[in-house]
Amino acid sequence: ETTGCPYPHPPVMPQDGTPFQPSPEFAKWRTEAPATRITAENGTIGWFITGYELARQVLQDIRFGNSDQRTPLGPRPLVLGTPIGEETMHALMVGNVLGLDPPQHTKIRRAAVGRFSVRAVRGQRAAIAEYIGQRLDEILAAGSTADLFEDLALPVSVFAHCRVLGIPDSKSGEFAAIFATEDLKVGDIAYMIGTIMVSLLSDPAQLDLLRREPERIPAAVEEFVRFHAMFVSTHPRTVTEDVTLEGIEFRKGDPVWVSTVAANRDGARFPDPDKFDVTREAAGHLAFGNGIHACIGQQLARVVIGEAITQLLQRIPTMQLVEAEQLEPMAFAGDLPTYAPGTVRVTWDGE
Template sequence: MLQDTRFSQADRRTPLGPTPVPMGAPIDAEKMHALMVGNVLGLDPPQHTKIRRAAVGRFSVRSVRRQRPAIAEFVERRLDEILAAESTADLFEDFAVPISVFAHCRMLGIPNSKVEEFATIFATEELKFGDMLQFAAEVLDFKGTDLGEDTVSDLLRSELSGPEQLGIATVLMGSGRDAIAYMIGTIMVSLLSDPGQLELLRREPERIPASVEEFVRFHAMFVSTHPRTVTEDVTLEGIDFHKGEPVWVSTVAANRDGTRFPEPDTFDVTREASGHLAFGHGVHACIGQQLARVVIAEAITQLLRRLPTLRLVEATQQVPMAFAGDLPTYSPGTVRVTWEQHGGKELVGDNENS
């Protein structure tokens, strides 16, 4: 379904029916047009191809790896601040969210003066399309006189029209930031609840980049992809789909497919987990998946190295939770942790950077 053109993402009808969408700032006809022509989450080729091509340059494997030193430096600095404050923290709000915001802003080119505003406007629980569009328009105006080596600057240099630039910029700002933060917090809940796997990664941190595939296979934030609409009668695997019907594809179910992943409900950092669908598949696969891999690996690596006595105090997600909103999306909840302080500093073993 994810690669079959008979399942359209443009003519989108959610199986839940219409859901109210908070607007915030007013959306005039021009901004509404921008969402229509630039929102890759609601387009099919060839318009989707045109928009995505203009946005993907900074998100290639090679480009993202060049960002690793800056990301690593920020993670280290954030841990310094947490360790200097007290011996407890919420790994989601205090650690994962700031890291994800930093990486997102750096990749997109959001100016430092607007980072705090970005973090507020694009928090998942409070998304308002009017505010998002207005913020994106302001960033595009700002960057228009100060082009740099970032995604927004690439959009401004591209052949996209003004509305197309605004539409895709808004979508990029609103996509992926909280998913990365969710992953970091939720992965640590699993590791801190499984001493064997935790110690394995502490002893062999070189495993962590490869383990990211198992991290995201097991901990996908989105229960399904965005809904598709059937454009003509289709039969797949003996199931009839009729023109006009809405369809949700459960990537979580695919990631727990026992014919593809033995013992799929077991979290195993040694598993060869490539081929999962945590980042989607086909033309609508996540643009920022390489960035997610780098940020998650760096965050987990530094946490395990610098806090050897880290332990879980409480995690909201350890008991059943409602979905985070109208769409089937998981919330990380609170991830409260603590550690032992030694002479005002966390014991860090033989780490020369301690």
């Protein structure tokens, strides 16, 4: 029986995992059912999805609304660095595609999607590659150590988003200040670059393979983001009408939390899923979500991640890992259960 509550008191979402070894509870739950009843911090009971196929279906199904923002962690304050007025807050909520359902979601997303299309992003590839090269020049000139998040990933992410969004250079500092606060300095680009390098620097065979055959990197990006998915839980959904999927009976009003971290480790979809393998065919992963709320910036992320990893491997062949906070469990980033990038300190031989 997969419906109803399998525990007398539904468990809370575990917080003992890392981007490299998610909580073992997720795999345990998935062997029992593709979704498990859990208790949020505020006492709300909802469904936590760990199975790949169910996660894929829920993310595509508009019967799982996106406007009720109840997270397993409970409400967290939104910190923007500077106080904002009521009118500005209203504008943020009205235009926040992550918290909207159609038709408002469709209207807002349509206005932005063109800037993040494959064609638009490829048009910025040369500028992004040049900026990454400049940042590496500065990093190498400064010494023989760096924090791959603060010194590379964060400024590169800011630059890439400014280019795609058309934010002028005169406003880039303001943009960076808003999106680099403690609660918001997350994102597939600011998190992935450092996290990927931790895995590669810890696996000499795969590191050497990509150095010898850098043409593999664009395809390997899919495995990079599958294995290192950051959303332990995506933005919450609420069931808008009774529906049964994969044997789970969802009732109207139920909160639903999809774990792309857990879904991407489902052995029914990805054989030997806990193995990081840059030669794996990883297309179809859910690291960027799925359906109408799939990450609008995923094409940008692919380009930036691929270019950054390529240049890092080419230009700093003696790089070694010194410290990576995320090798041990850390507090989640922001108000969603997402892995934080932490410090990724590396060193290399000086000239």
